[in-house]
Amino acid sequence: MIQLRQLTKTYGEGPHRTTVLDHLDLTVDDREIAAVVGPSGAGKSTLAACVTLLEPPTSGSVVVGGRELSSLGERDLRDARRQIGTVFQSDGLLSRRTAAQNVELPLRYLGVTPADRRRRVAELLDRVGLSTRADHYPHQLSGGQRQRVGIARALALRPRVLLADEATSGLDPEATASVVRLLRDLRDDLGLSILFITHEMETVLDLADSAARLDHGRIVEQGRVVDLLRDPSSSLGRALLPRRAHAASAPGTTWSVSYAGADVPPDWLARVGTVLGVDLALLGASIGAVDGHTVGHATVAVPASTDPDALVRALAGLGLHARRTDAAHPPVRRVDAVLEPVA
C-alpha cells in the first residue's frame, strides 16, 4: 500500500519559487493498480521521483507498507528504496551487461551470495518470459523485451509496491500490450500495489483499476476507472474514452448517449426506437468491456419531431445518459481539451 499525504515539492527560493506538487493526497491499496495521468508539466515526473525517494519532498509524507519513508537519512533511505520497485520510461539497462546481469544488479548491491543471485535471476527472467534471452545484451533485445527486463530488475528485491513512470511510453502497441499484461499478472500473482504514471489514456483503460488526474500539482479528479467512464460529467472519464468524429448528421437532432448504469441491455437502440415509435440512426459508437463491465458511448440521430424529454426518459430507463449535441450544443471532441488546466 502506498499513501501520499499532503505531499508538497517546491523548487527554488523567494520569488523564483515554484510549487510542483501541492499538498497532494493519494492512496494506492494493496493489489490495486492506480494510474496517475496528466498533461506534461503537471508534476508527473516529480511525483515519481518523490515516491521513489530520489527527490526528497519539501513537506508531506510518503508511506509505503505502513512505514514513513520521507524523513529517513541517506543510509535508511537506500534500504527504503529497496521496498519500492521502479520501472522507468527508458529501460535504463546497462549496455555492457547481459539481461541476466542487469537483473542481478540490485541483488549485488544488497550483497546477496552468487548462488542465491543466480537462482533468483533465473526465477525473475522466467517470470517475465525472457529465460531464453538471459545472455543477450540490451542492444539484442526489442523495446518490449528491454522493458520486461527492467520490470524483472525492479522485482529483484521482492518489493511490495511497484512504481511505473511512463513505463510504456515510446513502446509500440504490441510491446505495450505485453508490458500491460505482465503488470496485471504480477499484481494478481504477487499482490503488488502498482502506481502507474502515464500520459497514455488507452493504457490506463487496459491496465488500471483506478485513475487520478494530476493538474498543477494536485489530484483534481480520481475514482475507479469504470465509475469515471460511467459518469457523464467526468472530464477524466471523457479523456479516457474520447469521442471520435461521428458520421454526418441525418436530418433531425443529434444526441450523445453514454453508458451510465451497470445493466444496459445490448439492444437498447432497438428498444428505444420501439418505445418512441421512431427510427434512431447510429452515427458513431465506442462500446466495450473494461475490467468486465460494459462501458462506452454512442452518437445517435432522431427525427426532429421526437419529444426530447421522452427520449431522455426512455434512455435513462435503460441506464443510459443522453445529451443533445447538434449545432446548438457542440460536443467536446478534442481529447486534450479536458486535460487542459481547469480555469
Place this chain on the structure above:
Amino acid sequence: MSVLAGAALTGGTPLGHIPALVIPALGQTLLMVGIVMVVVVLVGTPLGVLLHNLAPGGLVERPGLHQVLGWTVSVGRSLPFLILMAALVPVTRVLTGTNIGIAAAVVPMSLAGIAFFARIVENSLRSVPPSHVRVAKASGASPLQIVTSVQLSEALPSILGGLTINVIAMIEYSAIAGTIGAGGIGYVAVTYGYQRFDHAVMLATILVLITLVALVQLTGDTAVRTATPHARRSRRMRRPSAESTTLPA
C-alpha cells in the same frame, strides 16, 4: 635513402650499430611510459571520478571543492610539457634525489599524465546517461557501487579509447623528457639525429616510434571493441530480428 645511407656511412653511426643503440633506448622508453601510466591510471581515475561527481548534478555535489579541483587540473593541463618539466625540477629533486634520468622524467610526466587522464575520465563519465544512475539509486546502490558498477563500467570503452590517446601522448612526452637526459628513444633522436645530424639514427628512431604508436593504437582499438558489446561482430550477427519468439500474439 641513398643520401641518408651515405651520410650514415661517412659521418654517423655504422648501420650495424644502430640496433644496439635503439633497442635499449626503446626499452627505456617503454619502462618510463609503463611506470608513468600505472601512476596515471591509479591517480587519474579517482581524480576524474571526483571531478565528475563533485560537480553540480554529480553523486556528491560540492561545487566549491569541484572548482578548486577543476582549476588545479586545468593549470596542469595548460602548461606546455617542456615548461612544466623545467618548473618541476625542484620538486623532482626532492622526490627522486636527482633531476636527470628516468626517475626524474617520471615525476613531470606523471603529473601531466594525471591531469590529462582525469579530464578523459571526467569526460567519459559525462557520457553515461543520468537515467542509469537514477536506476541504480532506485535499486539501492551506494554511491561507491554506482561509481564502479554504473559510471566506470558503462564508460569503460570511452575510457579505454582515452587511455590509448593518453599512452601515445606519454610516448611523445618521454621524447621531450629525453632532451633533459631522461634516456629513451627521444634522447637518442635528439643527441644523435638532431645534434650530430646522424640521419640514419634519426630515421631509425622515427620508424620505431611510428611502429610503437601504431601498435598502441591497434591494441587500444581492439580493447575498445572488446569492451563494447554492440561492436562485437559475432554478437551482431546473432541479433534477433524481432520479438516474434517470445511475444504471444
